[in-house]
Amino acid sequence: MIPVMIVEDELIVAMELENFINSKSEYKLVARVNNIDDALYCALEYKPQVILMDINIKGKKDGITSASLIGEKINTTFIYLTAYCDENTVNRALKTSPVSYLLKPFNREELYVALKLASNTYHNLYENCSKVGDILLDKEFSFDSVNKQLILNGEFIHLTKREKELLNLLIKSKNSVVSIYDMENEIWPDKLPNENTRRTLVCRLRIKLNNKFIETIPAIGYRINI
Structure with missing residues (x-):
């Protein structure tokens, strides 16, 4: 199963995400957190292959900055969740190479496609590469x-x-x-x-x-x- 972590401080959204992931046999929820400090700790502890990251999470750092910090420590993929799509936010997010950028409210079909893209990207980048470089x-x-x-x-x-x-x-x-x-x-x-x-x-x-x-x-x- 593919380990997934949720970083979301809106309780209803977080519960919907958790219920959806738990309904899919190919995914395993390893952590659901509502703040950046716990996100950083759990990312290092559980090494999820996919992280659903709320951009506007409460705290001193937003989701984009936190994704950048996590990406320097572990191999993973990011799906951003946000209600905002202004140019500055999108440009900052793109620098962390996310797999998907979902605007709230999103539907289950969009979420499932994003998860499939993320898991496939992780497989290609970190598991399916040649074991001898070019x-x-x-x-x-x-x-x-x-x-x-x-x-x-x-x-x-x-x-x-x-x-x-x-x-x-x-x-x-x-x-x-x-x-x-x-x-x-x-x-x-x-x-x-x-x-x-x-x-x-x-x-x-x-x-x-x-x-x-x-x-x-x-x-x-x-x-x-x-």
Whole structure:
């Protein structure tokens, strides 16, 4: 069964979603929460493959920001639920690559199609990919450039969104230097990071690559040698 989590603070909507999921034998509800703190905790605890996320959930962070945070920690898919479809909200939501965007009130047929799309997307991205990527780094590591997946000895290594962006950038320029300027503008286009943020990201990626491949070119940038 496909594990699903509901993040919704309207009780009636949440109950309708729960009843629908429970009526479908292919899905299993692993958590139903009404706030962002519980959503973050349950996502890490249960690792749902599909998350039904209310955009305007109560709290300091809205559903879009929370989806971005969750997506950096686990492999999952998002279906947004909202009563709003203004351009700014839609553009923010699209940056997190949701599978569907359902406007309230939605019907059961729309919900079922969205769930099928989400589960199929999860399967294609995280379960049905080749266990050897199209770019070989060495005998152990490879990279699936289509789905931005790092693979070690046939097993997927979880990367955060920015780790994926950095690795993809380095691999596209393999054996050539990527300048600090180009790296920062590619990964943080809206707000340039400080030096510590940049170095921390590189360090995290190095650890996941078992300290192989990435070379620092002092005061200039980085190069991946493969």
